[in-house]
Amino acid sequence: MKPSPFDYLAPGDLDEALGALAEHEGEAKVLAGGQSLVPAMNFRLATPSVLVDLNRIEGLAEVRVGDGELVIQSLVRHRDLEIPATEDATALLLARVSRLVGHLPIRVRGTVAGSLAHADPAAEWCMLAVALDATIVARSVRGTRRIAANEFFEGLFTTALAEDEIITEVRLPLLGNAGxxxxxxxxxxxxxxxxxxxxxxxxxxxxxxxxxxxxxxxxxxxxxxxxxxxxxxxxxxxxxxxxxxxxxxxxxxxxxxxxxxxxxxxxxxxxxxxxxxxxxxxxxxx
Ligand SMILES: Cc1cc2nc3c(=O)[nH]c(=O)nc-3n(C[C@H](O)[C@H](O)[C@H](O)COP(=O)(O)OP(=O)(O)OC[C@H]3O[C@@H](n4cnc5c(N)ncnc54)[C@H](O)[C@@H]3O)c2cc1C
Incomplete structure (x- = not known):
């Protein structure tokens, strides 16, 4: 099937993307890797009238380590985590998990933040966020809030994210030398x-x-x-x-x-x- 008609926006910065989501609240969806959203649109399970594509925004694809946490930004792809960012147990675990997410073309495009927002009950990243007590950082025109993973997943494909919010960071505690x-x-x-x-x-x-x-x-x-x-x-x-x-x-x-x-x-x-x-x-x- 083909998706229902939609307008495509490709903002150049995060504020513009947040503004577009606020302006079209309830009608717009964020597009990250497209590996869940595009199939859902093709089956008309999702029918947004506006797509806000994050992929042209610079500075959203970093993995960094600091303050006892590993921080994954919005556009970090599954595959980016296959090479551990540090020797810490958290990064080593991420590398093992990332290799079992779908097939290679999915891992090259799909994002960790997109997986959390999609909230498939069998998704590895959602389980990992719960296992490690991740913090999900969400931004909107109203400000920034931090959501604990145990409060983020509310039900089948349902999260605590508001319709005008973008996950900007997923923060995972470093586990040191845990097994x-x-x-x-x-x-x-x-x-x-x-x-x-x-x-x-x-x-x-x-x-x-x-x-x-x-x-x-x-x-x-x-x-x-x-x-x-x-x-x-x-x-x-x-x-x-x-x-x-x-x-x-x-x-x-x-x-x-x-x-x-x-x-x-x-x-x-x-x-x-x-x-x-x-x-x-x-x-x-x-
Ligand atoms: C054949 C196939 C096999 C797969 N196998 C697996 C698997 O084994 N394990 C697994 O975990 N996943 C699997 N996936 C799903 C894949 O991991 C997706 O990449 C992931 O679920 C969604 O990430 P995405 O970046 O593609 O998000 P998109 O498809 O772009 O978006 C998904 C949803 O999240 C929202 N969204 C995306 N990014 C953000 C953000 N930063 N802030 C707020 N909302 C956002 C979108 O609006 C949309 O509602 C598979 C997919 C396919 C097609």
């Missing part, structure tokens, strides 16, 4: 994950000091497995402890069935992939 794990199962290579998990852990003398576990593909939004995390912290990282935590993670998700995957199978995948991600993270942390 991390990332596992996913998809139907075929390059597909969205059926279920995916990210774990990040630190150990103190063999005892788990900090544990993070996030899950995608088992509910309307990515979630943290809070009970699983607390079952691990202050305990020895034994295979039994990891198995108990992974089972808790699977018990606590609320997956639904669709044409290809039953809720029971998704729950099973959560348990298996949580255990594998935690195994990897705890081994790397030791």
């Amino acid at each position: 991390t794990g990332f596992r996913e199962k998809s139907q075929t290579a390059g597909d969205f994950a059926t279920v995916a998990t990210i774990a990040a852990c630190t150990l103190d003398d063999g005892i788990v000091a900090d544990a993070r576990l996030a899950i995608a593909g088992a509910g309307a939004t990515p979630v943290r497995a809070n009970r699983a995390e607390s079952l691990l912290v202050a305990r020895e990282a034994t295979p039994d402890a990891i198995a108990v935590a992974s089972r808790a993670a699977a018990e606590d998700v609320e997956p639904s069935s669709d044409a290809s995957t039953s809720a029971d199978y998704r729950r099973h995948l959560v348990e298996v992939l949580a255990r594998r991600a935690l195994d990897d993270a705890l081994e790397a942390a030791s």
Whole structure:
């Protein structure tokens, strides 16, 4: 199918883009990599009458490290993260995650900020933002606000972003020398994950000091497995402890069935992939 008619704007700076969104509020959409928006427009699932293309704006494509954070600007493409910006565990994890987002042409165009704004429940970047307690910086003509990842994803393809806001930065805490794990199962290579998990852990003398576990593909939004995390912290990282935590993670998700995957199978995948991600993270942390 073809998209419904729209006006195309290519502002030269961010203020102009924000002004255009304010002027056409409710009618306009930001265009970043176009890898989700353009297919949605072609299927007429999205029918904006104005597209505000960010791609001509200079100075929006930087990845930088500072103040204990890794900062990803609006036009950083998935592929830009394949080479870690630093040796910190956060950047190394991003490099592993980026390689499993879609296929190469999608990674070359698609952006991290666009992925968060789109909020697909199986998207790796959304899960990573929740796992690491990212901060999403959003600007509009009304000012700048910082949104915590755990308040950003409100439901299926729904976020806390207002229609006139642009994500200018995604800020991720540096994890230092934490161990991390990332596992996913998809139907075929390059597909969205059926279920995916990210774990990040630190150990103190063999005892788990900090544990993070996030899950995608088992509910309307990515979630943290809070009970699983607390079952691990202050305990020895034994295979039994990891198995108990992974089972808790699977018990606590609320997956639904669709044409290809039953809720029971998704729950099973959560348990298996949580255990594998935690195994990897705890081994790397030791
Ligand atoms: C075949 C295929 C396979 C894919 N596989 C995967 C996968 O395995 N994992 C995965 O995570 N993704 C996958 N994707 C999606 C891909 O990652 C997209 O790039 C991403 O979801 C959206 O980023 P984008 O820059 O292309 O955004 P766009 O398509 O340009 O925009 C998407 C939405 O976000 C809004 N938006 C974009 N940027 C901003 C911003 N800075 N501020 C506010 N709103 C903004 C747009 O208005 C639009 O509503 C796949 C896509 C395709 C076509």
